[in-house]
Amino acid sequence: MSFHQPHHRQKIPVIRHHVAGGTEHGGGIGRLVSYVLATDGGRLRHSVCDTRGSKWRPLGSSFRLVAAMMAMALSASATVQHLHIAGRGSTLRKLILGCWANMLGRPYVLHLHDYDYAADLDRRPAWQQRAIGRLFTRAAQVIVLGQRDAATVTCRLGVDPSRVVVLRNCVPDPGRRQRQGSAGTRILFLGRLSARKGVPELVEALARPELRDKPWTAVLAGDGEVDETRRALARLGLSDKVRLPGWVDAAAAQKLRDESDILVLPSHAEGFAMSVLEGLAQGMAVVTTRVGAHDEVLEDEVNCLLVPPGDVTALAAALRRLIDDEGLRSRLGQAARRLYETDFSMTRYLHRLEALDAKAIPQPPLFGKLP
Incomplete structure (x- = not known):
């Protein structure tokens, strides 16, 4: 430097x-x-x-x-x-x-x-x-x-x-996402695959009937309980819709954000999650929980969607809204990017x-x- x-x-x-x-x-x-x-x-x-x-x-x-x-x-x-x-x-x-x-x-x-x-x-x-x-x-x-x-x-x-x-x-300014249009909504989780990060609830939410047949794919990137998560996805019939690449470096994580529409982090506990901040910086529609300092920075329905930790029903409903409503995704993503530019x-x-x-x-x- x-x-x-x-x-x-x-x-x-x-x-x-x-x-x-x-x-x-x-x-x-x-x-x-x-x-x-x-x-x-x-x-x-x-x-x-x-x-x-x-x-x-x-x-x-x-x-x-x-x-x-x-x-x-x-x-x-x-x-x-x-x-x-x-x-x-x-x-x-x-x-x-x-x-x-x-x-x-x-x-x-x-x-x-x-x-x-x-x-x-x-x-x-x-x-x-x-x-x-x-x-x-x-x-x-x-x-x-x-x-x-x-x-x-x-x-x-x-x-x-x-x-x-x-x-x-x-986080450094990554610039706005260069997302290219394609069929289906892309959902991204970045973090350790663990109960604290809400991964079991996320998998269960993705398997809900109201989401299963929607046009989406997901990437859950991170280390931790990768094998356990893969078995849960297979048991619920989601293996063809959810990819688990394991741990990814910073460059690969940014590429995944560029290619995705929704960043989801349904944690039970956080300080102030870096992955959420990186999602805001790249203008993604963010779904996360009211934990740690998130509530001090984020506004529900303004620059993200906030759901209670551990609430599978609320998580599935938030994801369904974003999958169904491209305008909502765009509005939240633009507000997220403005928040980053103003405060971070x-x-x-x-x-x-x-x-x-x-x-x-x-x-x-x-x-x-x-x-």
């Missing part, structure tokens, strides 16, 4: 992003960080440290953590550790890194990405909850995806509200992220205040 080059004696601060799996295997978080690195116009330098590796193995995980700790120890004082945190093992890894940063006197920012962090806290013993509270209260800044998570970190973990900032995920500029996101990280730098950069 490019950035403003200050006087040669001024050292450009570095933001080190700690992501389990890095940008290649870090899921939605890794994808977001890869977008940050690829966006022009930043005034800080960004680097990535993989805290887990591509596969969960105790030895490999320990090695990654030690490498991250060594990198932190060797970093200059103007380096901010940007810890991307979710529940489960991610929190344990960040507890270690946060403790190490405090011992070294290195400032860190916590960036919470989780579909239900309050529930994750509830499952932990009291001593872990106290340790997590210290991790969050000692952070220079805490970034969250929506108001639900803001309430969790302030009310449950005791973080000063003045140090909590809501920053929505963003990747350059603006980068500037806001850098401004938050810059607040954590003990001696602010000499080249002036960030936007």
Whole structure:
């Protein structure tokens, strides 16, 4: 990425992003960080440290953590550790890194990405909850995806509200879809094939009598319970209408969006889903659920259709409306694209992220205040 080059004696601060799996295997978080690195116009330098590796193995995980700790120890004082945190093992890894940063006197920012962090806290013993509270209260800044998570970190973990900032995920502008006309409506799901993502309900909805004989085809792209989903489709007689390509990379995902009319994500829990945002960016008609920060951004019947999580009947009805009504698909897709253009500029996101990280730098950069 490019950035403003200050006087040669001024050292450009570095933001080190700690992501389990890095940008290649870090899921939605890794994808977001890869977008940050690829966006022009930043005034800080960004680097990535993989805290887990591509596969969960105790030895490999320990090695990654030690490498991250060594990198932190060797970093200059103007380096901010940007810890991307979710529940489960991610929190344990960040507890270690946060403790190490405090011992070294290195400032860190916590960036919470989780579909239900309050529930994750509830499952932990009291001593872990106290340790997590210290991790969050000692952070220079805490970034969250929506108001639900803001309430969790302030009310449950005791973080000063003045140090909590809501920053929505963003994606680079992919341009408008180049969908070519063809017979039938194309439905697309992008994400892990799992119960949390609502895949069993989606399969059941597609098999409903009111949808079965409609002119549609679907692609359910992602890893996870691929074989189980394939068996369910075969049992319901949908194998000829639904394709399961497995995990796809970013380029293939964009091509699938270009070729599709409807993006559906009937999740039971999300933070703010990247696949929904990418569907909005490409002007697709989006069907998703009122979970996480979706309700804070999306408007039912205006720029998407929102259905209750787990409600097969409502999901089938929403899909049927879009299959039957090309005008509705077009209206929602245009509104989705306008929402993206208005609120989700990747350059603006980068500037806001850098401004938050810059607040954590003990001696602010000499080249002036960030936007």
